[in-house]
Amino acid sequence: xxxxxxxxxxxxxxxxxxxxxxxxxxxxxxPRWVTSDLLTVVGIFGAMLICAGYVLSNININWLxxxxxxxxxxxxxxxxxxxxxxxxxxxxxRYGYFLDHNIDCINEGxxxxxxxxxxxxxxxxxxxxxxxYLVLTVYVSINSHLKSEFKLTYGKMGPTExxxxxxxxxxxxxxxxxxxxxxxxxxxxxxxxxVGMLDYIGIAIFGILLIMYVVxxxxxxxxxxxxxxxxxxxxxxxx
Numbered sequence: 537x538x539x540x541x542x543x544x545x546x547x548x549x550x551x552x553x554x555x556x557x558x559x560x561x562x563x564x565x566x567p568r569w570v571t572s573d574l575l576t577v578v579g580i581f582g583a584m585l586i587c588a589g590y591v592l593s594n595i596n597i598n599w600l601x602x603x604x605x606x607x608x609x610x611x612x613x614x615x616x617x618x619x620x621x622x623x624x625x626x627x628x629x630r631y632g633y634f635l636d637h638n639i640d641c642i643n644e645g646x647x648x649x650x651x652x653x654x655x656x657x658x659x660x661x662x663x664x665x666x667x668x669y670l671v672l673t674v675y676v677s678i679n680s681h682l683k684s685e686f687k688l689t690y691g692k693m694g695p696t697e698x699x700x701x702x703x704x705x706x707x708x709x710x711x712x713x714x715x716x717x718x719x720x721x722x723x724x725x726x727x728x729x730x731v732g733m734l735d736y737i738g739i740a741i742f743g744i745l746l747i748m749y750v751v752x753x754x755x756x757x758x759x760x761x762x763x764x765x766x767x768x769x770x771x772x773x774x775x
Contacts, residue, residue, distance in 0.1 A: 549694035559616055563623040566616075572626070575617035576639055582610030583643035587650030594655050597716060600706045603650075607699045610643065615696065637677060644669050651734075656709065656716060658731055661738040668745040675749060679756065705737060 549555075585606025592599035618636070621627050645666060652662030679685050709716045714733075721730045 549697055551696050551700075552694065555615070555696055556619075559619040560623060562616060563620045566620055570620070572617040572621045572632075573635075575613045575620060576635060577613070579610050579613030579617065580639060580643060582606045582608070582613055583646040585609060587646040590650035590654040590656070594653075597710060600710050604703045604706045607703050611696060611699050614640070614643065633680075637673065641670065641673065651738075656732055656734040657738055658729070658735050660729075661731070661735045661742075665738055665742050665745070668742050668749070672745060672749055675752065682760070683756075705734070709734065 583606065586603045587606075589599045589601070589603030589606055592602065618632060621632065648662045648666040648669075649659075651657045652659035716733070718733045719730050720732075721728055723729070
């Protein structure tokens with residue numbers, strides 16, 4: 537079978553150095569019966585807890601603690617599965633790439649849809665953020681093939697930092713009633729739309745993701761244009 541060149545993982549997030557040490561420490565002490573696939577399932581379970589916590593917060597706001605716990609469980613499974621494979625020298629690049637990308641999309645879908653089904657966030661806003669996440673996922677996948685770069689962080693922010701931010705936001709909504717009680721209704725093309733404080737946060741996150749995508753797209757478009765300049769004979773043919 538043809539050997540596949542593995543993309544270089546680019547991680548420059550704020551917590552990356554400390555997180556890597558913790559993950560390696562955990563992986564080295566993991567029982568032999570724990571496998572990377574089992575940890576992937578743990579990550580999915582964490583995403584399900586996040587979704588359930590947000591939905592159940594419609595009944596009692598204290599269910600947000602379940603969502604926050606789910607974020608920790610999701611981090612544990614999602615971040616440790618690949619580290620365990622590398623520590624044990626059991627990497628399967630094709631299988632891992634296929635599984636990680638598909639599972640990540642499912643996990644993020646559970647998280648955002650769960651938040652959108654709660655009374656804290658408008659479903660349209662949640663799906664908008666999910667769409668931005670999917671666009672960035674496709675972008676990273678394209679570059680992993682064209683540039684052999686698997687970029688996991690943008691602007692010093694990675695998945696772990698975003699999880700931590702969400703946990704902080706959940707905690708603030710638990711302890712500050714104004715944040716969860718605030719709402720504003722306006723007409724959007726004659727359709728009444730109600731937004732809450734979490735919607736503003738979600739729109740801000742969408743804006744950040746959009747800016748990161750546009751800036752990265754312009755930068756890489758210039759890189760590829762310089763890498764493959766238009767030939768003179770091609771210009772004459774286009775005239």
